[in-house]
Amino acid sequence: QKEVEQDPGPLSVPEGAIVSLNCTYSNSAFQYFMWYRQYSRKGPELLMYTYSSGNKEDGRFTAQVDKSSKYISLFIRDSQPSDSATYLCAMKGNTGFQKLVFGTGTRLLVSP
Amino acid sequence: KAGVTQTPRYLIKTRGQQVTLSCSPISGHRSVSWYQQTPGQGLQFLFEYFSETQRNKGNFPGRFSGRQFSNSRSEMNVSTLELGDSALYLCASSLDATYGYTFGSGTRLTVV
Numbered sequence: 001q002k003e004v005e006q007d008p009g010p011l012s013v014p015e016g017a018i019v020s021l022n023c024t025y026s027n028s029a030f031q032y033f034m035w036y037r038q039y040s041r042k043g044p045e046l047l048m049y050t051y052s053s054g055n056k057e058d059g060r061f062t063a064q065v066d067k068s069s070k071y072i073s074l075f076i077r078d079s080q081p082s083d084s085a086t087y088l089c090a091m092k093g094n095t096g097f098q099k100l101v102f103g104t105g106t107r108l109l110v111s112p
Numbered sequence: 113k114a115g116v117t118q119t120p121r122y123l124i125k126t127r128g129q130q131v132t133l134s135c136s137p138i139s140g141h142r143s144v145s146w147y148q149q150t151p152g153q154g155l156q157f158l159f160e161y162f163s164e165t166q167r168n169k170g171n172f173p174g175r176f177s178g179r180q181f182s183n184s185r186s187e188m189n190v191s192t193l194e195l196g197d198s199a200l201y202l203c204a205s206s207l208d209a210t211y212g213y214t215f216g217s218g219t220r221l222t223v224v
Contacts, residue, residue, distance in 0.1 A: 034213075094210070099168055105154065
């Protein structure tokens with residue numbers, strides 16, 4: 001079983017829809033949670049960064065972390081065709097220098 | 113503010129050769145991490161450097177090595193290249209282990 005599970009998609013939605021992307025994990029030591037967006041042939045771009053449980057909002061993006069369920073989510077409101085990309089969740093522990101553990105990524109397609 | 117810069121962007125090498133990839137982190141960032149991204153395995157952690165010292169290492173053979181210089185710039189070396197080393201190699205920088213990581217655009221290595 002992988003430490004981080006993420007549905008690969010693709011997830012197809014119409015422009016303007018609310019998108020929900022999710023990851024589950026098994027390592028209870030994870031404390032830092034990140035969401036990255038990756039366009040084709042580009043490096044991952046950091047979208048959201050949260051520590052421990054709770055919600056964080058930034059513009060059209062909302063990140064939620066539920067440590068009791070080992071479940072994290074990224075919501076995208078008013079989705080745009082430019083949001084079409086692969087979304088990767090990543091997480092790590094908080095002791096010393098811990099590696100980032102990534103999900104496999106969910107491919108999102110937003111149609112005009 | 114300049115982002116993470118990786119050079120070269122593309123490389124084609126022959127089996128058995130060696131290669132050196134370069135990464136310049138965001139100014140002020142002292143942590144540099146390296147990841148390998150392939151379609152089959154996703155993003156896999158190679159190593160992380162902080163203040164010129166390797167702080168963490170992933171499960172890669174000894175053919176993969178790295179170093180960090182006093183100006184935080186980092187290099188990664190792969191010796192005796194194999195076909196399976198073909199991948200996108202990504203460098204990420206951070207202020208320290210408690211902050212989010214900013215990725216470069218990567219070096220796409222093709223081994224023939």
